[in-house]
Amino acid sequence: xxxxxxxxxxxxxxxxxxxxxxxxxxxxxxxxxxxxxxxxxxxxxxxxxxxxxxxxxxxxxxxxxxxxxxxxxxxxxxxxxxxxxxxxxxxxxxxxxxxxxxxxxxxxxxxxxxxxxxxxxxxxxxxxxxxxxxxxxxxxxxxxxxxxxxxxxxxxxxxxxxxxxxxxxxxxxxxxxxxxxxxxxxxxxxxxxxxxxxxxxxxxxxxxxxxxxxxxxxxxxxxxxxxxxxxxxxxxxxxxxxxxxxxxxxxxxxxxxxxxxxxxxxxxxxxxxxxxxxxxxxxxxxxxxxxxxxxxxxxxxxxxxxxxxxxxxxxxxxxxxxxxxxxxxxxxxxxxxxxxxxxxxxxxxxxxxxxxxxxxxxxxxxxxxxxxxxxxxxxxxxxxxxxxxxxxxxxxxxxxxxxxxxxxxxx
DNA sequence: ATGTAC
Numbered sequence: 001x002x003x004x005x006x007x008x009x010x011x012x013x014x015x016x017x018x019x020x021x022x023x024x025x026x027x028x029x030x031x032x033x034x035x036x037x038x039x040x041x042x043x044x045x046x047x048x049x050x051x052x053x054x055x056x057x058x059x060x061x062x063x064x065x066x067x068x069x070x071x072x073x074x075x076x077x078x079x080x081x082x083x084x085x086x087x088x089x090x091x092x093x094x095x096x097x098x099x100x101x102x103x104x105x106x107x108x109x110x111x112x113x114x115x116x117x118x119x120x121x122x123x124x125x126x127x128x129x130x131x132x133x134x135x136x137x138x139x140x141x142x143x144x145x146x147x148x149x150x151x152x153x154x155x156x157x158x159x160x161x162x163x164x165x166x167x168x169x170x171x172x173x174x175x176x177x178x179x180x181x182x183x184x185x186x187x188x189x190x191x192x193x194x195x196x197x198x199x200x201x202x203x204x205x206x207x208x209x210x211x212x213x214x215x216x217x218x219x220x221x222x223x224x225x226x227x228x229x230x231x232x233x234x235x236x237x238x239x240x241x242x243x244x245x246x247x248x249x250x251x252x253x254x255x256x257x258x259x260x261x262x263x264x265x266x267x268x269x270x271x272x273x274x275x276x277x278x279x280x281x282x283x284x285x286x287x288x289x290x291x292x293x294x295x296x297x298x299x300x301x302x303x304x305x306x307x308x309x310x311x312x313x314x315x316x317x318x319x320x321x322x323x324x325x326x327x328x329x330x331x332x333x334x335x336x337x338x339x340x341x342x343x344x345x346x347x348x349x350x351x352x353x354x355x356x357x358x359x360x361x362x363x364x365x366x367x368x369x370x371x372x373x374x375x376x377x378x379x380x381x382x383x384x385x386x387x388x389x390x391x392x393x394x395x396x397x398x399x400x401x402x403x404x405x406x407x408x409x410x411x
Numbered sequence: 412a413t414g415t416a417c
Contacts, residue, residue: 071412093412147414158412199413 029053033063034323034391039383041067048074057084057213059276062324064289065387066332066379075288075333078326080266082280084213087222089285090263092202094226095233096160096193097259098290098329100298100309101241103186105250107166110186115164116361116404118247122155123409129153129243137232142225144200151195152232153239157366159330159373161303161407162190162240168306168401175311175397179255179296187400188252189300189307190240193261194233201225216281223263230262258297260290260329273321289326292393293319299385301331303405304356304375308385310394320393327388331381340371348374356402364407373407 031053035041045067052073053061059080066076072088079089103110130152139146155162165187170176176183205222214222234257241252266274266282270293276282290297292312300307312319312327319325335343344353353370354362364370371377388394 091412096412151414156412160412193412196413199415 029058029061031061032322033067034387034393035063035065035067036383036387036390039065039387040379042069044069045074045076048072049077052077052079052089055081055086055213057081059282060274060324062289062326064323064326064328065384066288066328066330068332070287073287076328077287078289078324079285079287080274080276080324081213081283081285082276083216085216085219085222085263085283086213086285087202087205087226088211089287090202090226091261091287092199093193093261094198094201095230095259096198096261097191097233097237097257098298098300099190099234099237099241099257100255101188101190101252102181102255103188103248103250104253105248107184107186110248110250112361112403115248116363119244119404119406120363120409121247122243122406125243125247126154129239129246133235133239137228137235142228144197148195148197148200151197152236153243154195154236155192155240155406155408156195157369157408160192161373161405162188162192162244163300163303163405164188164403165307165400166403168399170398172311172395172397175395179397181253181255186403188241188244189298189400190237191300192233192237192240194229195236197232198229198261201229216283226263230259233259256296256298258290258294260286260288262286266325269318270321270325273318284324284326286326288329290329291325292323292327293325296397297327297394299328299330299381301381302375302378303360303362303373303402304358305331305378305381306358306399306401308381308399309397310385310388311397312394313392315392323391323393327393328384331378331384333377334379335377337372337377340374340377341368344371344374344376358401360402361404362407363404363409365409365411366407367411369407
């Protein structure tokens with residue numbers, strides 16, 4: 001693969017703006033986009049990244065190769081702040097992420113026609129499964145509404161999905177061997193989050209404090225709720241897998257779980273790697289960005305393309321500070337949701353959209369979602385992954401091919 | 412993304 005010019009770096013001087021809340025932000029903020037010149041990124045997303053970088057206490061704003069516009073702040077971005085936390089930069093789906101499993105039942109015994117039929121029953125057991133989760137999170141600890149736990153084990157809408165996959169190509173044999181899975185197995189990738197809970201927490205926070213950030217010495221309540229939502233999201237993905245185990249009659253072995261919407265403190269060595277004053281406290285906000293400092297990461301493409309299992313590069317001075325210890329979380333949208341129906345419905349029939357060029361099947365009874373999540377609505381994952389490779393942030397272990405993608409059986 | 416908001 002030819003080496004490309006990477007990292008368009010923009011220095012934004014915000015010294016004269018926004019002196020609020022006793023937070024000194026006299027230093028320049030660094031705004032960085034990790035993308036090659038041939039990776040098209042919407043100008044709105046770059047404008048949102050720069051705008052967000054002007055928030056008080058901001059030290060570093062990184063756009064990953066899947067950067068695209070969001071609601072006010074961009075998606076596919078990581079933000080390092082000093083002594084302040086911004087709940088709206090985490091967003092409403094706190095703890096949203098990816099979990100990868102290996103089906104224990106051998107691939108030969110998993111017939112795809114039968115598997116599809118079994119998975120089509122996924123939502124018919126929503127209630128009974130949610131009601132018998134072994135140790136449901138204690139919502140009363142924060143006065144959260146009891147109904148929230150009824151969503152445990154549900155996928156949700158938007159870009160959420162689960163997908164059965166097979167190994168397409170192993171690029172790094174040694175690293176693949178370390179994962180201790182069979183290359184002939186079927187795999188399950190689950191993408192979901194904290195459903196109504198994260199939404200509730202953000203709404204509650206905004207109604208109490210407005211859109212401003214919180215100084216971290218008074219952020220305990222938010223952080224406790226945020227951590228609760230992260231745990232809830234991890235459990236949600238686990239319960240989704242439990243349902244699939246039950247429907248398919250195969251065990252599932254967990255390989256990795258990675259959240260891409262959260263805020264966490266940076267360690268002392270990470271602060272040092274970013275050349276930040278270690279007397280202060282620094283926070284990494286990730287909005288649609290995977291951590292590069294927590295082990296292996298799965299970067300899925302659209303339902304019509306490959307997903308990549310990658311190993312973050314650990315540089316001599318720790319994990320890669322250049323990207324704010326973060327990676328792309330997916331391909332990134334190319335088209336706005338509202339544009340998809342108009343662009344796609346006259347080109348493809350529903351039947352055509354229910355399978356993909358890679359031969360996989362799509363379970364999505366909701367017409368709008370079928371258009372909004374069509375492969376054409378997303379950028380090419382290969383370019384996103386090669387940008388991360390060329391930036392020295394990852395090495396690729398293996399690629400995975402979709403077999404069955406599940407969105408919803410509800411109209 | 413959300414048992415949305417118009």
